[in-house]
Amino acid sequence: MQTNRRIFSTLRWKIALAYLVVIGLGFLIINISIMEIFEKDMIKSKKLAMQKYAIEVAQQISNMYSEGDPDIIFEIQEIADDIAQKEGEFTRILILNNKGVVDYDSYNVIGPEGLLKRNLIEDIPEIKEVLEGHQIDAKDIYIPGDSNSFKRVMYAYAPITHDEEGIIGAVIISTSLSSTEKLLSRTRNMLNLYSAIISISIIIISFIISSFITKPLNELTQGIQKMSQGHLDQRVNITGSKELRQLGQAFNIMSEKLENLDKARNEFVSNASHELKTPLSSMKILTESLLHMDIDDPAIYNEFLTDIDNEIDRLNAIITDLLSLVHMDDGDIYIQKDEVVVKDLILKSIKGVQILAEKRDIELTTTFSDEELVVDGDEMKLQQVIINIVDNAIKYTPDGGKVWIEVYKGLDSAIIKVTDTGIGIPKEDIQKIFDRFFRVDKARSRSTGGTGLGLSIAHKIVLLHDGNIHVTSKEGKGTTFYIELPLKA
Ligand SMILES: Nc1ncnc2c1ncn2[C@@H]1O[C@H](COP(=O)(O)OP(=O)(O)O)[C@@H](O)[C@H]1O
Numbered sequence: 001m002q003t004n005r006r007i008f009s010t011l012r013w014k015i016a017l018a019y020l021v022v023i024g025l026g027f028l029i030i031n032i033s034i035m036e037i038f039e040k041d042m043i044k045s046k047k048l049a050m051q052k053y054a055i056e057v058a059q060q061i062s063n064m065y066s067e068g069d070p071d072i073i074f075e076i077q078e079i080a081d082d083i084a085q086k087e088g089e090f091t092r093i094l095i096l097n098n099k100g101v102v103d104y105d106s107y108n109v110i111g112p113e114g115l116l117k118r119n120l121i122e123d124i125p126e127i128k129e130v131l132e133g134h135q136i137d138a139k140d141i142y143i144p145g146d147s148n149s150f151k152r153v154m155y156a157y158a159p160i161t162h163d164e165e166g167i168i169g170a171v172i173i174s175t176s177l178s179s180t181e182k183l184l185s186r187t188r189n190m191l192n193l194y195s196a197i198i199s200i201s202i203i204i205i206s207f208i209i210s211s212f213i214t215k216p217l218n219e220l221t222q223g224i225q226k227m228s229q230g231h232l233d234q235r236v237n238i239t240g241s242k243e244l245r246q247l248g249q250a251f252n253i254m255s256e257k258l259e260n261l262d263k264a265r266n267e268f269v270s271n272a273s274h275e276l277k278t279p280l281s282s283m284k285i286l287t288e289s290l291l292h293m294d295i296d297d298p299a300i301y302n303e304f305l306t307d308i309d310n311e312i313d314r315l316n317a318i319i320t321d322l323l324s325l326v327h328m329d330d331g332d333i334y335i336q337k338d339e340v341v342v343k344d345l346i347l348k349s350i351k352g353v354q355i356l357a358e359k360r361d362i363e364l365t366t367t368f369s370d371e372e373l374v375v376d377g378d379e380m381k382l383q384q385v386i387i388n389i390v391d392n393a394i395k396y397t398p399d400g401g402k403v404w405i406e407v408y409k410g411l412d413s414a415i416i417k418v419t420d421t422g423i424g425i426p427k428e429d430i431q432k433i434f435d436r437f438f439r440v441d442k443a444r445s446r447s448t449g450g451t452g453l454g455l456s457i458a459h460k461i462v463l464l465h466d467g468n469i470h471v472t473s474k475e476g477k478g479t480t481f482y483i484e485l486p487l488k489a
């Protein structure tokens, strides 16, 4: 049992792991795509904004620059601070002359190191194009930062134009993108965290749901294992989905049938042993009496031996009946089907029992409302059925009674109806009379040579012919048996 639970739980783990991989991969792909789109969009709008700033600055300082106003440094510093505040990023503004040499640097006021008087035309190829009047888009690039990392920065360019002199210089605005990068990485981390939380929640939920499935499966497996060990009284109580409940019900029906079958088998074996033992015990007593009694009278010997002979006949009858039942059970009895005319079948069958009826002054009659009915069957076996039932009718009818056989056509069957004016069968026993060894009155049946197997055999033979047999009876009034056999097609 432990092993099963383990198998199921490792199975559940494997399934959960597989789910985790699939869901995780899915989220990863989705997150990467989302972040890519998000990042592109952010950088694009940033570029546009910086581009706009560059053009605005160039316009704003154009006059001051052409006039050589030294306050321009404060002006660009102020603008740089403004932009830095708006964008949340460090911003630096450079003013270059028309040769590409840095004239003003907003950063230079704060730090000692600067680019003042440096010609940037070699370092930044875009400057040349700007000075030539080309429209240049803002660029974002990675530059080496402290230690091994890279800093992402953005450059935007704009020419400084003067109404009369044309292009007199260029503006470069450089902004760090560290806040943007931080925002991006924060968003990325959030997305990943949420994905992980959702994935794990899915796994936990599916784990819980799967327990609804594995629990009843465990219960069923345990039931089956116990049954295979011989405990056939297993029943499961499965709740949950309709399919599982149906499985549980099917299991219960199966185990109940098996249990009943097992009980019936035990009962049969015990009944059979008992039935066989009875004549044996009688024979034992008879032979012991013969051995130990001091008798000279041959007539007494004769009587005892006749009794023993009768018991042997009984044993023989029981064993013959048992064997034919067992053969039919195994299915190794072969029903040789032939055309059987029902009228002939009846007339042949009652020949033997006719004498019995006459002896007991019982009137045995037959009526055929259809003389031509033909069924497909094994004539010898069918005779056995008729003999058994008519024999019962005579046996369980007091002297001077009546037994009559009627043959008529049903829907697509021949019906043989055997009625007697006998002792009848108690209501509560009607269900049992086809059971093996069942007799309403054991002593009476035995005294008339019955084995209690006749009706079981008859029932079995009729079933093997795809027919039906049933009975109605009234205690003290009489009994009617209906044998229904399908007509030959
Ligand atoms: N026609 C009948 N009238 C009354 N009881 C009957 C009749 N046929 C069968 N039975 C009852 O059914 C029992 C089973 O019949 P059967 O299997 O032929 O066994 P048996 O005749 O050997 O006793 C009989 O013992 C008897 O109690």
Ligand SMILES: [Mg+2]
Pocket (backbone or CB within 6 Å): 388, 391, 392, 450, 451, 452, 454, 455
């Ligand atoms: Mg009988």
